[in-house]
Amino acid sequence: MAKAALIDGKAFATSLRGRIATAVAGLKKNHDITPGLAVVLVGEDPASQVYVRNKGKQTAEAGMNSYEHKLETDTSEADLLALIEKLNNDDKVHGILVQLPLPDHIDETKVINSVSPDKDVDGFHIINAGRLATGQPALTSCTPVGCVMLAKDALGNLSGLEAVVVGRSNIVGKPVAQLLLAENCTVTIAHSRTKNLDEVCRRADILIAAVGRPQMVKGSWVKKGACVIDVGINRIDGENGKTRLVGDVDFDEAVNVAGSITPVPGGVGPMTIACLLRNTVQAACMINDVPVPEM
Numbered sequence: 001m002a003k004a005a006l007i008d009g010k011a012f013a014t015s016l017r018g019r020i021a022t023a024v025a026g027l028k029k030n031h032d033i034t035p036g037l038a039v040v041l042v043g044e045d046p047a048s049q050v051y052v053r054n055k056g057k058q059t060a061e062a063g064m065n066s067y068e069h070k071l072e073t074d075t076s077e078a079d080l081l082a083l084i085e086k087l088n089n090d091d092k093v094h095g096i097l098v099q100l101p102l103p104d105h106i107d108e109t110k111v112i113n114s115v116s117p118d119k120d121v122d123g124f125h126i127i128n129a130g131r132l133a134t135g136q137p138a139l140t141s142c143t144p145v146g147c148v149m150l151a152k153d154a155l156g157n158l159s160g161l162e163a164v165v166v167g168r169s170n171i172v173g174k175p176v177a178q179l180l181l182a183e184n185c186t187v188t189i190a191h192s193r194t195k196n197l198d199e200v201c202r203r204a205d206i207l208i209a210a211v212g213r214p215q216m217v218k219g220s221w222v223k224k225g226a227c228v229i230d231v232g233i234n235r236i237d238g239e240n241g242k243t244r245l246v247g248d249v250d251f252d253e254a255v256n257v258a259g260s261i262t263p264v265p266g267g268v269g270p271m272t273i274a275c276l277l278r279n280t281v282q283a284a285c286m287i288n289d290v291p292v293p294e295m
């Protein structure tokens with residue numbers, strides 16, 4: 001049986017980072033602007049520490065300034081808000097990312113909405129969510145942008161295609177659905193209360209799984225030839241007592257039905273930081289009233 005083409009997010013992200021580095025060099029040379037990204041980490045969550053380290057490294061590799069702010073777990077909400085206010089007013093900082101999750105005593109929504117919308121490179125601020133929903137230029141959440149870039153790379157023009165997004169979170173499901181709508185797809189958003197989920201999924205020319213349940217989407221849920229984008233990152237028990245990463249799609253089954261599919265790891269995951277860097281360049285241009293270069 002013919003297998004689906006693998007969508008190589010790692011290679012795509014590497015070439016995107018190369019184009020970002022070229023754009024950054026141009027901004028420095030022609031406008032004396034060095035985009036700067038500030039990342040704020042509260043507490044010692046090990047996964048968050050790895051993300052923050054990778055973000056800092058890749059920001060510097062693209063020629064941008066990286067500012068890391070590591071705060072103690074018991075930092076008060078007021079102190080965190082004061083730091084964000086300082087970063088909002090710092091001309092060297094064009095993008096601010098507050099690593100989630102935050103400790104329980106801090107109101108995440110309040111913090112997200114305290115970041116200046118012009119520097120909200122995560123695209124989580126209510127103003128950017130509203131701009132996206134109403135078709136206005138916005139800083140858009142990184143993982144959803146990465147998903148749509150990969151789908152366009154695999155399929156070309158998405159106009160008129162049936163897209164099914166499984167998951168309706170504010171950080172993945174809803175924004176990816178908005179982006180697909182902007183590409184003129186016919187979009188269905190499915191979630192935990194959706195009836196006959198397998199049937200709904202089988203309608204999809206583009207199937208996006210953002211659920212957080214390991215290998216939930218079975219091969220029999222996939223329409224023959226569909227493009228499957230798996231956002232899930234789940235750690236499960238593997239061989240020899242080791243754990244391994246799997247997506248929300250049963251890859252071994254779906255690869256025999258789909259036309260193209262992202263692996264986990266190496267699919268959507270690497271796109272997130274690349275899109276964060278791209279958003280930072282975009283923010284730096286918009287703040288300085290300079291045209292955003294092609295990336």
Ligand code: NDP
Nearest residue numbers: 143167168169172191192210211212231232233268269272
């Ligand atoms: P959330 O937990 O916020 O949302 C999960 C969504 O899936 C909800 O809308 C929920 O529905 C839906 N859902 C849960 N169970 C079912 C089910 N049995 N059937 C149908 N729908 C279901 O997750 P996120 O959106 O934050 O993340 C989703 C996945 O993507 C996770 O695996 C996460 O690790 C990964 N991720 C990867 C990123 C990357 O690649 N860089 C970035 C962000 C996330 P309901 O609303 O009804 O509860």
